[in-house]
Amino acid sequence: MDKREFYNNPHRRYNxxxxxxxxxxxxxxxxxxxxKQEGHPVLDRPSYDANCYLCPGNQRASGKxxxxxxxxxxxxxxxxxxxxxxxISTYQSRLLKAQAEKGICKVVCFSPDxxxxxxxxxxxxxxxxxxVWQQEYNTLGKEENISHVQIFENKGDIMxxxxxxxxxQIWAQSSIPQEVEKKTRQQQLxxxxxxxxxxxxxxxxxxxxxxxxxLENEHFVALVPYWAVWPYEVMxxxxxxxxxxxxxDNPEKKGFAExxxxxxxxxxxxxxxxxxxxxxxxxxPTDGREHREWHFHMSFYPPLLRSATVKKFMVGYEMxxxxxxxxxxxxxxDILRNLPDRHYSVK
Amino acid sequence: MDKREFYNNPHRRYNxxxxxxxxxxxxxxxxxxxxKQEGHPVLDRPSYDANCYLCPGNQRASGKxxxxxxxxxxxxxxxxxxxxxxxISTYQSRLLKAQAEKGICKVVCFSPDxxxxxxxxxxxxxxxxxxVWQQEYNTLGKEENISHVQIFENKGDIMxxxxxxxxxQIWAQSSIPQEVEKKTRQQQLxxxxxxxxxxxxxxxxxxxxxxxxxLENEHFVALVPYWAVWPYEVMxxxxxxxxxxxxxDNPEKKGFAExxxxxxxxxxxxxxxxxxxxxxxxxxPTDGREHREWHFHMSFYPPLLRSATVKKFMVGYEMxxxxxxxxxxxxxxDILRNLPDRHYSVK
Ligand SMILES: O=P(O)(O)O[C@H]1O[C@H](CO)[C@@H](O)[C@H](O)[C@H]1O
Ligand SMILES: O=P(O)(O)O[C@H]1O[C@H](CO)[C@@H](O)[C@H](O)[C@H]1O
Numbered sequence: 001m002d003k004r005e006f007y008n009n010p011h012r013r014y015n016x017x018x019x020x021x022x023x024x025x026x027x028x029x030x031x032x033x034x035x036k037q038e039g040h041p042v043l044d045r046p047s048y049d050a051n052c053y054l055c056p057g058n059q060r061a062s063g064k065x066x067x068x069x070x071x072x073x074x075x076x077x078x079x080x081x082x083x084x085x086x087x088i089s090t091y092q093s094r095l096l097k098a099q100a101e102k103g104i105c106k107v108v109c110f111s112p113d114x115x116x117x118x119x120x121x122x123x124x125x126x127x128x129x130x131x132v133w134q135q136e137y138n139t140l141g142k143e144e145n146i147s148h149v150q151i152f153e154n155k156g157d158i159m160x161x162x163x164x165x166x167x168x169q170i171w172a173q174s175s176i177p178q179e180v181e182k183k184t185r186q187q188q189l190x191x192x193x194x195x196x197x198x199x200x201x202x203x204x205x206x207x208x209x210x211x212x213x214x215l216e217n218e219h220f221v222a223l224v225p226y227w228a229v230w231p232y233e234v235m236x237x238x239x240x241x242x243x244x245x246x247x248x249d250n251p252e253k254k255g256f257a258e259x260x261x262x263x264x265x266x267x268x269x270x271x272x273x274x275x276x277x278x279x280x281x282x283x284x285p286t287d288g289r290e291h292r293e294w295h296f297h298m299s300f301y302p303p304l305l306r307s308a309t310v311k312k313f314m315v316g317y318e319m320x321x322x323x324x325x326x327x328x329x330x331x332x333x334d335i336l337r338n339l340p341d342r343h344y345s346v347k
Numbered sequence: 348m349d350k351r352e353f354y355n356n357p358h359r360r361y362n363x364x365x366x367x368x369x370x371x372x373x374x375x376x377x378x379x380x381x382x383k384q385e386g387h388p389v390l391d392r393p394s395y396d397a398n399c400y401l402c403p404g405n406q407r408a409s410g411k412x413x414x415x416x417x418x419x420x421x422x423x424x425x426x427x428x429x430x431x432x433x434x435i436s437t438y439q440s441r442l443l444k445a446q447a448e449k450g451i452c453k454v455v456c457f458s459p460d461x462x463x464x465x466x467x468x469x470x471x472x473x474x475x476x477x478x479v480w481q482q483e484y485n486t487l488g489k490e491e492n493i494s495h496v497q498i499f500e501n502k503g504d505i506m507x508x509x510x511x512x513x514x515x516q517i518w519a520q521s522s523i524p525q526e527v528e529k530k531t532r533q534q535q536l537x538x539x540x541x542x543x544x545x546x547x548x549x550x551x552x553x554x555x556x557x558x559x560x561x562l563e564n565e566h567f568v569a570l571v572p573y574w575a576v577w578p579y580e581v582m583x584x585x586x587x588x589x590x591x592x593x594x595x596d597n598p599e600k601k602g603f604a605e606x607x608x609x610x611x612x613x614x615x616x617x618x619x620x621x622x623x624x625x626x627x628x629x630x631x632p633t634d635g636r637e638h639r640e641w642h643f644h645m646s647f648y649p650p651l652l653r654s655a656t657v658k659k660f661m662v663g664y665e666m667x668x669x670x671x672x673x674x675x676x677x678x679x680x681d682i683l684r685n686l687p688d689r690h691y692s693v694k
Contacts, residue, residue: 001526006436006438006447008430009430009434009440009447010428010433010447010448010449010450011433011445011446011447011448012446012448012522013444013445015445016442020394023428023429023448023524024427025429026453028426028427033509034400034509034510035504035509036504036507037462042421079375080375081370081371081372081375081664081665081671081673082356082357083356083374084371085476086357087356089352091350091358094548094552095545095548095549095552095573096360096552096573097358097363098353098358098360098361099358100353100356100357100358101357101359101370134360136400148668150664150668155494157382157659158383159663160382160383160662160663161662162380162381163382169663169664170662173668174548177370177667177669177671178367178368178668179669180667180668186568198442200443200509201441205441205442205443222564228445245368259473261633265480278663278667279663280667282667283368300689310669313506313507314500314507315506315625316500316506316516316625316627317497317499317516317518319627319648320497320524320526320527320627320629320646321525321527321626322525322526323516324428326428329411335352344472
């Protein structure tokens, strides 16, 4: 059977980074949809909102006030899920097993301007965000008992974002979270067998075929991974083997900022809306080990499937069986590749 | 540190069935919520809706017509994610790996009455649904190259349910889905070491402490598992070691139906709404192996956290790190245990 025919039939694909599978049902988008329609997000926001907890100078829900910040601004989350003073301990009683978890949660305001989002920012402003990510990764990672620093963004209210002011979060913690454990294990196995980074070899193969590539510049590639779960999932990967974001030099940092801008512009252009997603940077744990196997990357998990108001639901089968998707990675890459570089709102 | 204090601090809990962890942040429900509010579901539906694809006698989107069914009615999904005629084959090209997947997807209408949901049905009507699940599990499981039969329900539009007519689904397929693989591995390890079912020992421990038990009858226990991910997650487990739903005798089948009714009534009573969830039955694969380790159970994963309109979002941190929850399993069990047995709409 030829590859195209194979891809047109239901199949599972293997995720080399996690060792897990995704079920692909390419013929399934034809089904009618009588289900939930999401509301349209508000597109025109003012540059300053007096009721926003995150705008410069405003008071937050906790009573604290934001400085009149003019650049990127990061602070400890007033409602942190992890706390710095949690005593490290474990609990076990026969089949019940738990571990105390210590950590620090931060909020990173991307801009003082309430109305912006990453695709609407200038590349040099995104560079400033990357610099704060670097500082935070570096500082938090050096704290006692912090083995992992997770940088992420929830964008859009359908991704549980409770405030539209452009911001991301950082959760640093004492143990290595599960998804990162999986990726560490798989990359380590590959490193031991090949003395090469798994993602470097993967990139090589993807660049040869081109099928799933959206964009590339001198330093980075944006692609839909072969094992993508979310309809328009994208991964941004450095061409050189970099274990974490601190290992980038200045031109790389600029190339990374440019990629983030271009990917998020294409996202907004896809359904001509401010495109919701969760994004995250996976990089080497800060547990003091060398982690030569790690090759950092930034992933975007966007839920929209058919339009600005119809998303893919990861529910019944997906929760009890496997993640499942309705369009192929190749189809999604084709669509994203051919979208314009200019934001639809810019006349 | 005493157990209560330990549980009040952020901690991770181990899931004995999957070998994975959940992060628990018990102090976190205090944060303000300016985020998404879900719409209120429509509660008053007619018993028959001329526009419903699933009502008796109506035409479906595919053009086929439903019989004038009077009991539970199951049929092959017109938009199946898995197809019966997919040729079994594999694809590998260096780092890309895929397998064709064959399967059968069915829809199970729980009742001809468009207005009903499980909590509003009589116990004997739920028994009839269980009988259809048994027949389907038995028949589909015997098909050539069907190694697993997943029975599940998505309830409510926020769980991606595209039609409010009471119904569930069954996806039978050639490979064993990932979640089931994990549970098989963990139960098998335990069986080899102890010659006993993991869940039987777990139930014993839970019944001794009572902390997470919601309800029990002669044959079944309903509890919030120690490692629950969703705010009000519940697991219904048979007291006797049963590998699959075919191994129940008649009194057990009745006990199971009664438990499903009681759990879903409590769910509706929690926020006085028709409570959304995805539920699924995990049981032994139909791959022809004995699977003495398997102990079947039915789980409910409901998203609502604070009210009928505010759900828990599994987004950024949860996707890139670990599942995370804001209330403890003990707290959730306490609340559910103390809710009345009578549905709030019944005067
Ligand atoms: O089959 P339905 O009801 O159209 O679809 C629903 O359940 C499926 C199985 O969990 C999911 O894949 C879909 O995303 C969801 O909308
Ligand atoms: O921290 P926030 O923005 O209030 O909350 C959001 O992101 C968190 C981290 O992914 C999630 O745990 C919450 O469910 C979500 O609503």
